[in-house]
Amino acid sequence: MSSTAAPHDPAGIASIITQYLHLEGPLLPMLHGIQEAYGCVPDDARPLIADALNITEAELHGVISFYHDFRREPAGHHVLKICRAEACQAVGANALSDKVLSMLGLDWHGTSADGRITVEPVYCLGLCACGPAAMVDGQVRGRVTAEALVQELAQ
Amino acid sequence: MKVWVPRDAAAKALGADAVAAAFEAAGAEVIRNGSRGMIWLEPLVEVERDGTRVGFGAATPADVAAILDGSAESLGPVEEIPFYAKQNRLTFQRCGVIDPLNLAEYEAHGGLAGLRRAVEMSDADIVAEVTESGLRGRGGAGFPTGIKWETVRKADGPQKYIVCNADEGDSGTFADRMIMEGDPFCLIEGMVIAGLAVGATQGYVYLRSEYPEAIEVMNAVIAIARQNNVLGTVLNSSHEFDMEVRVGAGAYVCGEETSLLNSLEGKRGVVRAKPPLPALEGFLGRPTVVNNVISLATVPVIFEKGAAHYASFGLGRSKGTMPIQIAGNVKHGGLFETAFGMPLGDLVNDIAGGTASGKPVKAVQVGGPLGAYFAPEKFDTPFAYEPFDGAGGLIGHAGVVIFDDTADMLGMARFAMEFCAIESCGKCTPCRIGAVRGVETIDRIAQGDATAIPLLVDLCETMKDGSLCALGGFTPYPVMSALEQFPEEFAVAQEAAE
Numbered sequence: 001m002s003s004t005a006a007p008h009d010p011a012g013i014a015s016i017i018t019q020y021l022h023l024e025g026p027l028l029p030m031l032h033g034i035q036e037a038y039g040c041v042p043d044d045a046r047p048l049i050a051d052a053l054n055i056t057e058a059e060l061h062g063v064i065s066f067y068h069d070f071r072r073e074p075a076g077h078h079v080l081k082i083c084r085a086e087a088c089q090a091v092g093a094n095a096l097s098d099k100v101l102s103m104l105g106l107d108w109h110g111t112s113a114d115g116r117i118t119v120e121p122v123y124c125l126g127l128c129a130c131g132p133a134a135m136v137d138g139q140v141r142g143r144v145t146a147e148a149l150v151q152e153l154a155q
Numbered sequence: 156m157k158v159w160v161p162r163d164a165a166a167k168a169l170g171a172d173a174v175a176a177a178f179e180a181a182g183a184e185v186i187r188n189g190s191r192g193m194i195w196l197e198p199l200v201e202v203e204r205d206g207t208r209v210g211f212g213a214a215t216p217a218d219v220a221a222i223l224d225g226s227a228e229s230l231g232p233v234e235e236i237p238f239y240a241k242q243n244r245l246t247f248q249r250c251g252v253i254d255p256l257n258l259a260e261y262e263a264h265g266g267l268a269g270l271r272r273a274v275e276m277s278d279a280d281i282v283a284e285v286t287e288s289g290l291r292g293r294g295g296a297g298f299p300t301g302i303k304w305e306t307v308r309k310a311d312g313p314q315k316y317i318v319c320n321a322d323e324g325d326s327g328t329f330a331d332r333m334i335m336e337g338d339p340f341c342l343i344e345g346m347v348i349a350g351l352a353v354g355a356t357q358g359y360v361y362l363r364s365e366y367p368e369a370i371e372v373m374n375a376v377i378a379i380a381r382q383n384n385v386l387g388t389v390l391n392s393s394h395e396f397d398m399e400v401r402v403g404a405g406a407y408v409c410g411e412e413t414s415l416l417n418s419l420e421g422k423r424g425v426v427r428a429k430p431p432l433p434a435l436e437g438f439l440g441r442p443t444v445v446n447n448v449i450s451l452a453t454v455p456v457i458f459e460k461g462a463a464h465y466a467s468f469g470l471g472r473s474k475g476t477m478p479i480q481i482a483g484n485v486k487h488g489g490l491f492e493t494a495f496g497m498p499l500g501d502l503v504n505d506i507a508g509g510t511a512s513g514k515p516v517k518a519v520q521v522g523g524p525l526g527a528y529f530a531p532e533k534f535d536t537p538f539a540y541e542p543f544d545g546a547g548g549l550i551g552h553a554g555v556v557i558f559d560d561t562a563d564m565l566g567m568a569r570f571a572m573e574f575c576a577i578e579s580c581g582k583c584t585p586c587r588i589g590a591v592r593g594v595e596t597i598d599r600i601a602q603g604d605a606t607a608i609p610l611l612v613d614l615c616e617t618m619k620d621g622s623l624c625a626l627g628g629f630t631p632y633p634v635m636s637a638l639e640q641f642p643e644e645f646a647v648a649q650e651a652a653e
Contacts, residue, residue: 024357024439025401027421032364032402053421066423066580067404069364085326085574086520086567087556090483091511123407123524123574125365126329127168128556129194129481129488138367142168 012037013045017052027053027063031070039074076111076118078153081135084121087128096132097121099146104153117153156223158183159201159208161251163190163336164368165329169213171198177216181223189337191251192490193238196230207232238487238506243468245460245476246453247330247492250337255372258379261340267385269458273348274392281352282308285454287462289474294320294410294447295522295551295625297473297540300454303444306434307353310442315355317346318419318438318445321362321369322403322410325523327554330478331448333490335362335369338452339376340385343398345451347389348458349444350396358398359438360448361415364405373400407578411624412445414580425580426624447552449478470496473539481507483519483556493538500534503557514559518640520567522551524574525629527636528564547636549629564641569597571633575626585618586627593618593634600645608645611638 016037020030030049034041041064050057064070082097101107104117111118127133130142136152160166160175178185178200191199196212200222203209210233211222221227230236244250253260261267273281286301307315319342323331335342346358362370377398380386386397401419403409409418413427416438437443453475457465466474473495479502481488486508503509503519510516518528527548529536536546543550558567572593579586593614599607615631622628638645 025420028401028404028418032404062423063421066425067406069404086524086570087327087482087554089567089570090556090558090562122365122405123578124324124326124328125164125168126323126332127165128327128329128483128554129485130165130169130197131483133168135365140164140168140368142165 008042008044009038010044010048013042013048017045017048021052027060028067031064035070040071043072077116078137079118079120079135080149080153081120081122081125082149083123083125083127083131083133085124085128087124088131088133091131093132096144096146100149103146103150156183157186157203158222159186159188160198160214161190161337162187162255162368162372163197163333164366165194165333166190166197166199167368169197170215173216174198174200174214174219177219178223181219183223186254188253189250189255190333190490191233191239192247192333192492193236193487194489195487196236199233201233209233210236238489238491241506242492243476243494244492245456245465245468246341246449247334247338247478247490248456249341250334253338255337255339256375256379258340258376258383258385261338265459266340266455267344267390269455270344270347270385270390272458273351274390274394276351278308278352278354281348284462285352285457288457288465289462289469289472290450290453290457290465291473291540292447293449293453293477293552295325295549297550300446300450303434303446304349304352306432307355307442307444310435312442314357314439314441315353316438316441316443317349317353317355317358317398317451318416318443319346319358319360319448319451320410320412320415320445321360321366321448322415323366323448323552324363324407324410325525325552325554327482327520327556328480328523328552329482330480330490330553332366332369334448334452335366336372339372340380341455342373342448342452343376343380343385345454346398347385347396348454349446349451351389351394353442353444355442355444356395356397358396359419360398360400361403361409361419362400363403370400370402406580407574408580408624408626411626414624415445416443423580426582428623449552468494470494470537470539470542472541477538477550477553479538479553479555481555481557484510484512484559485557486511495539496537498534499529499536499538499555500531502538502555503534507555507557510557510559512559512561514561516557517560517562518558518564518637520556520558520633521554522549522632523554524571525549525625525632526551526554527632528567528640529636530640532640548632564637564644565597565601568634568637569594569601571630572597575630579626583622583624583627585621586630589614589618589627590630593630597634605646608638
């Protein structure tokens with residue numbers, strides 16, 4: 001899914017930036033594009049983006065850090081998102097996430113030492129009538145159990 | 156043999172892709188429809204028998220052979236399943252019925268009839284039709300859609316915009332997701348009609364990143380709509396309208412319209428003070444209609460069947476229908492579109508069949524994480540804007556989350572504050588700092604400090620009165636409703652400590 005080290009690829013980043021410059025309000029699509037390519041928004045990209053959009057790096061940092069989605073370092077090879085919102089809590093999401101985190105030996109936002117797994121909380125996947133819900137590498141899962149999630153990640 | 160297997164995210168989350176693959180391997184013609192909204196039956200497979208679609212669910216790949224050879228036990232005709240038969244499906248009339256990517260099928264089921272009518276009307280007449288329908292913002296605020304459109308129609312600007320708020324972050328809600336995955340042309344048609352009404356030629360769907368399936372479907376149908384002159388030169392008329400999807404980045408507060416506009420502009424999703432109204436100074440400072448997905452997706456049926464038909468449903472000033480989403484610890488969860496006015500208890504007990512666990516219902520939270528908890532004592536409240544307001548709550552985006560008697564109400568109140576602290580945009584002090592203090596204060600109560608209860612009440616008052624948007628302003632609803640209806644849970648810890 002992503003490499004484990006932040007990349008150094010100014011030419012590649014610059015070409016992604018160019019693809020979005022014609023849009024009205026290009027920054028979010030640009031950040032998504034860069035993150036899709038590199039698994040994160042690398043620090044290397046910041047001066048290039050700021051320059052292309054004529055904004056300060058401070059302003060850019062403000063935007064990147066505001067949104068939960070954007071990462072400074074790539075996530076683990078597998079990303080597990082577990083819903084923590086009310087509808088999933090009504091069907092045991094708290095016990096589920098406690099169990100998953102303890103089985104993996106991780107805390108929220110943590111990545112395993114071998115770089116294989118990152119666990120993130122998510123606040124609603126719109127699967128509220130078939131919770132507890134989760135997402136494994138972008139694939140939705142309903143009525144999950146801790147065992148099934150951990151087993152899927154082991155594959 | 157023709158088989159329908161939903162591509163809806165909830166169906167996929169319960170294994171629909173494997174079921175569809177098994178049907179394909181067995182040689183069946185598989186159509187990936189949207190969901191009928193009966194989530195407890197997903198994946199709900201449908202097969203046509205004697206001109207009627209018969210359902211099988213929840214289906215697994217192991218059931219495929221028996222479904223195909225006719226030996227599997229069916230649920231009967233899908234549209235006669237009581238949960239479905241009891242609805243008034245207007246906005247969701249095609250969802251689950253058609254292939255969402257098939258424009259011809261969309262048209263064959265009433266699609267584009269509204270737009271064909273609208274292109275022949277003047278802008279003022281289009282707005283008048285929406286006003287007469289009584290349609291109000293389905294995102295939660297309930298503001299009359301026609302009045303908002305009229306403000307934008309009369310505004311001067313070099314460019315006007317239609318922005319669709321598809322940042323459906325409220326827990327317990329999935330109507331936006333379902334219609335975008337199951338009948339996406341309907342949203343496009345609604346946005347085009349809005350464009351004709353106010354003189355906007357560009358639209359954006361601000362769609363949350365947590366909905367990858369909806370993003371994929373919307374992008375696909377926008378391309379199809381362009382190829383077929385639904386977008387671009389609208390139905391070969393003199394009108395122009397185009398639109399694109401913009402993906403959010405995981406900030407709940409961007410569901411608030413001004414914060415959404417800032418995000419769309421590429422800024423931090425910080426709430427703006429109003430005035431200026433987005434209708435006058437919205438996206439890039441230009442006149443902008445910001446409407447929820449369901450508001451816009453309801454516009455086509457209003458034009459197809461007429462404003463009077465739509466307004467004939469409902470209760471008082473809550474006209475029309477509402478797609479109510481019943482979720483959480485629920486036996487028969489899903490989407491139930493009905494005229495406003497059904498008592499909350501009927502929805503919870505009769506329609507949804509109570510809890511999945513079989514235990515008594517302790518409370519339901521209506522309207523997402525900022526909505527109040529309703530104990531069964533309030534179950535006679537009719538589901539509509541004003542009655543819920545009068546009962547100390549809000550219908551919001553019409554999510555109903557059911558909790559059984561194991562729910563920890565102090566814990567839920569604490570979570571409301573914790574969520575507000577995580578998602579606060581930081582603009583207003585009562586929200587940014589208050590939510591953090593709220594968590595601490597509830598922790599004090601949990602440890603037996605009863606003197607913290609009046610502090611919590613006071614803090615909620617401050618947050619309610621001192622926040623610009625609903626995040627800080629409405630977080631007190633779940634907190635105070637839990638405290639008022641379940642005071643013993645805020646006192647038990649105290650007794651234990653003494």
